[in-house]
Amino acid sequence: MLRNRVLAFLVLTAQLLVMIPETGAKVPALIVFGDSTVDSGNNNQISTVLKSNFQPYGRDYLDGKATGRFSNGRIAPDFISEGLGLKNAVPAYLDPEYNIVDFATGVCFASAGTGLDNATSAVLSVMPLWKEVEYYKEYQTRLRSYLGEEKANEIIKESLYLISIGTNDFLENYYLLPRKLRKYSVSEYQNFLIGIAGDFVKDIYRLGARKMSLSGLSPFGCLPLERTTQIFYGSKCIQEYNNVARDFNTKMNEKVSKLNRELDGLQLVFSNPYDLVSEILNHPEAFGFQNVRSACCGTGYYEMSYLCDKMNPFTCSDASKYVFWDSFHPTEKTNAIVASHILKYDLSRFQ
């Protein structure tokens, strides 16, 4: 059933160029929280090794600039912003080239490498989620002094808040710890993370946010970096990781329903890319992809961030044939397909 829906959808979009419908903007701004799936360049301003503001990152971006997005071009929030009738790229809050005039119609507080768990952000010294909220509070103050109390409050209330986070908690934190040092079982850890996600939603709700989209996790056992660890077993996906992502999504979906019942006036949607991404991974050719196991950048098996640089002679010439740009992140084309699907099936009520 879902598979049919997804297949019908791909026939409509992927065969042609991916087209995002232009709508009259019903939300005044897109406000983004999370990790590298949605970071448009905040890590450039932070002292961490997890950066991507150098070529070949960004080589297919609007002006070919490496902005700090972990892709060859735009990322999902950029396409979602455009699809909502807003601007075609969401600026990073810490980027000194932008100011409150720009941020009034869209802003990104995300930080690549972060997680729901504070300990995850500590691994690569990136912004913890609570810090993203601190910057959001500062943004509110700046917005109020720029537009006045009333107009600013309206933007805060009517904007769409996009939250995409959680993969790093498992891949950069939980599964890197030796089994003996893990405080929690996987299931307990999932519950711990979901509790934090719920608290985060409550925090920004108290600050005035009402329209929100919380993203589910993709089958992260199929990321090229994870497959590479199975290289002597046919580079298969790590099924255990995919199961963890799927179970996490089920629990998150329940949490989302609960929050909607609890918080008056909240419009929280759970947008879950898991099935669509599985479909892409299982039938890449149907979406116009030729390569799904390895990434475009470098050898495609392990490179990301500083290892994916322009001196690497193996980088592919046409990223649109690849599902993944580096060993951990999708290409612009994959981002566009996922964003288009989310807009159509999860965010329609905000358009």
Ligand SMILES: *[C@@H]1O[C@H](CO)[C@@H](O)[C@H](O)[C@H]1NC(C)=O
């Ligand atoms: C994460 O750290 C912040 C700041 O120290 C703290 O307020 C918050 O309670 C911590 N979150 C968890 C889940 O421990």
